[in-house]
Amino acid sequence: MLYAILCYHDEDFVGSWSKDQDEAVMKKLAVVQDKLTQQGRLGPVARLLPTTAAATLRKEDPPLVLDGPYAETKEQLLGFYIVDCNNLDEALDVARDLGAANPGGAYEVRPVGVFRPGGISA
Amino acid sequence: MSEADTSWIETALTSARPQAVGALLRYFRDLDTAEEAFQNACLRALKNWPQNGPPRDPAAWLIMVGRNVAIDEVRRTRKQQPLPEDDQAISDLDDAEGALAERLDGSHYRDDILRLMFICCHPQLPATQQIALALRIVSGLTVKQIARAFLVSDAAMEQRITRAKAKVAEAGTPFETPGPVERSERLAGVAAMIYLIFNEGYSASGDTAEIRKPLCEEAIRLARLLLRLFQSEPEIMGLTALILLQHARSAARFAKDGSLILLDDQDRALWNRNMIAEGLALIDKAMRHRRSGPYQIQAAIAALHARAATPEETDWTQIDLLYGALEVVQPSPVVTLNRAVAVSKVRGPQAALDLIEPLAPKLANYFHFYGVRGAFLMQLGRNDEARIAFDRAIALANTSAEAAHIRMHIDRLIRDSQPKGANGGTRQGAKAK
Numbered sequence: 351m352l353y354a355i356l357c358y359h360d361e362d363f364v365g366s367w368s369k370d371q372d373e374a375v376m377k378k379l380a381v382v383q384d385k386l387t388q389q390g391r392l393g394p395v396a397r398l399l400p401t402t403a404a405a406t407l408r409k410e411d412p413p414l415v416l417d418g419p420y421a422e423t424k425e426q427l428l429g430f431y432i433v434d435c436n437n438l439d440e441a442l443d444v445a446r447d448l449g450a451a452n453p454g455g456a457y458e459v460r461p462v463g464v465f466r467p468g469g470i471s472a
Numbered sequence: 473m474s475e476a477d478t479s480w481i482e483t484a485l486t487s488a489r490p491q492a493v494g495a496l497l498r499y500f501r502d503l504d505t506a507e508e509a510f511q512n513a514c515l516r517a518l519k520n521w522p523q524n525g526p527p528r529d530p531a532a533w534l535i536m537v538g539r540n541v542a543i544d545e546v547r548r549t550r551k552q553q554p555l556p557e558d559d560q561a562i563s564d565l566d567d568a569e570g571a572l573a574e575r576l577d578g579s580h581y582r583d584d585i586l587r588l589m590f591i592c593c594h595p596q597l598p599a600t601q602q603i604a605l606a607l608r609i610v611s612g613l614t615v616k617q618i619a620r621a622f623l624v625s626d627a628a629m630e631q632r633i634t635r636a637k638a639k640v641a642e643a644g645t646p647f648e649t650p651g652p653v654e655r656s657e658r659l660a661g662v663a664a665m666i667y668l669i670f671n672e673g674y675s676a677s678g679d680t681a682e683i684r685k686p687l688c689e690e691a692i693r694l695a696r697l698l699l700r701l702f703q704s705e706p707e708i709m710g711l712t713a714l715i716l717l718q719h720a721r722s723a724a725r726f727a728k729d730g731s732l733i734l735l736d737d738q739d740r741a742l743w744n745r746n747m748i749a750e751g752l753a754l755i756d757k758a759m760r761h762r763r764s765g766p767y768q769i770q771a772a773i774a775a776l777h778a779r780a781a782t783p784e785e786t787d788w789t790q791i792d793l794l795y796g797a798l799e800v801v802q803p804s805p806v807v808t809l810n811r812a813v814a815v816s817k818v819r820g821p822q823a824a825l826d827l828i829e830p831l832a833p834k835l836a837n838y839f840h841f842y843g844v845r846g847a848f849l850m851q852l853g854r855n856d857e858a859r860i861a862f863d864r865a866i867a868l869a870n871t872s873a874e875a876a877h878i879r880m881h882i883d884r885l886i887r888d889s890q891p892k893g894a895n896g897g898t899r900q901g902a903k904a905k
Contacts (some may be wrong), residue, residue, distance in 0.1 A: 363530075365696055366487035369689075371479065399746075402699040402712065403753040417757060418703035424529060454480065454526065 359455025378451035393432030494584030513538035677871035678730025709758035710768030717774035720747035
């Protein structure tokens with residue numbers, strides 16, 4: 351089963367990290383990611399640009415384009431992982447490892463329905 | 473969350489600061505009281521958070537605690553007074569208490585933060601005081617940190633901030649919720665101030681660039697914050713895009729010896745791709761609004777440079793047009809001077825020279841004017857006149873890096889003392905930075 355691990359955190363907080371702090375967190379996360387990669391369980395990973403760069407299309411008729419993220423909340427969706435796990439417990443274990451590397455905020459763990467890996471590279 | 477590592481608290485306090493101080497300012501209507509209340513709340517956070525973990529909403533926590541500590545203080549001093557004549561102040565506070573909780577979730581905090589930023593850019597404050605005040609009040613940098621960035625003594629900076637605060641207090645703070653017109657005026661003022669902060673860091677010379685870099689980073693943080701509060705303002709998108717795109721080049725702007733490297737000569741592999749991506753995304757979004765403005769136009773120009781993989785691929789025709797548009801909304805001889813660089817690439821040095829000659833009286837004391845003029849003359853093979861312009865530029869240079877850069881041109885002139893034709897091969901990036 352594929353699980354999406356959606357990373358939520360306070361964008362103001364993450365945006366207040368110094369460059370060094372940011373790099374330190376990314377380095378710790380890379381350790382967890384490398385382990386998953388070696389096990390062949392890690393799918394696409396994305397870190398999203400700040401929500402200020404986002405636009406939202408409301409599917410009204412005609413569709414309406416709004417500036418900013420879909421919802422204004424205290425914590426924002428900042429990125430996601432796709433991981434291959436046998437069950438929710440395993441997926442939560444992965445989330446725990448990631449959380450130990452990058453404390454604060456929350457991970458929403460959600461089973462993936464349709465998955466198309468696609469063909470683009472960064 | 474490891475126990476030893478408490479740097480997350482610092483980060484949480486920094487990120488919550490504008491909202492918390494802004495709300496406390498609305499509440500107490502006095503900047504010093506608000507700052508003190510916030511300080512007290514921070515002290516309690518440092519005691520409380522390591523044991524209990526971070527609160528769900530650090531800003532709300534700090535506002536509540538800061539407010540309560542300050543109210544206790546008021547009550548205590550009142551008890552020491554012989555007879556409280558009226559309880560007006562306290563009952564006002566009690567009324568506000570109920571309203572506060574709901575306001576925290578409402579949209580008030582936008583105007584709180586905007587107000588906090590806005591009082592720092594009072595028109596009577598000179599630019600350097602505006603910047604220092606904003607860094608102290610909004611960003612929460614220490615006087616020491618600010619003094620370091622400005623390369624002055626702590627005492628001098630302390631004095632500058634105290635003076636600025638006195639002027640702000642004298643001017644009075646606008647507490648009423650702003651109407652749409654006022655709000656957009658405030659936004660424009662705050663945007664200008666953020667750009668000042670950025671430029672204070674960006675215009676540093678090579679030997680101080682590293683020390684002053686935090687100013688650029690702080691400006692970016694404030695711009696993103698402002699944009700998050702006012703998500704549909706194309707000029708705020710433009711401002712944020714502009715400073716991201718400029719800052720993206722920072723690793724490539726100075727040689728090891730501190731000398732300035734021109735855009736054309738920069739190693740583009742050193743440009744920060746993430747910042748460029750964010751800047752391009754923002755300018756992209758801004759343009760959809762079809763409400764152009766100076767920040768958007770400048771960001772669009774920076775975007776064209778960022779998109780060019782090599783200097784030769786730069787779309788100078790488009791840049792010329794954009795500077796033309798900028799001349800319309802923000803006429804200034806400096807804009808025309810920048811446009812001339814684009815004109816020289818598109819239509820040659822003679823056309824560029826013709827464009828800047830009328831600017832001479834206005835820019836008689838402007839370093840870049842003579843640097844650019846000299847470069848055009850050099851391209852035309854008019855080396856004697858170029859030499860005179862370069863000498864003048866050196867006399868007007870603000871930093872040793874600027875002077876060193878012009879001296880490089882002069883050396884080249886001496887080396888190629890044989891005049892070249894109008895299309896002499898010197899590729900000259902006259903545009904600095």
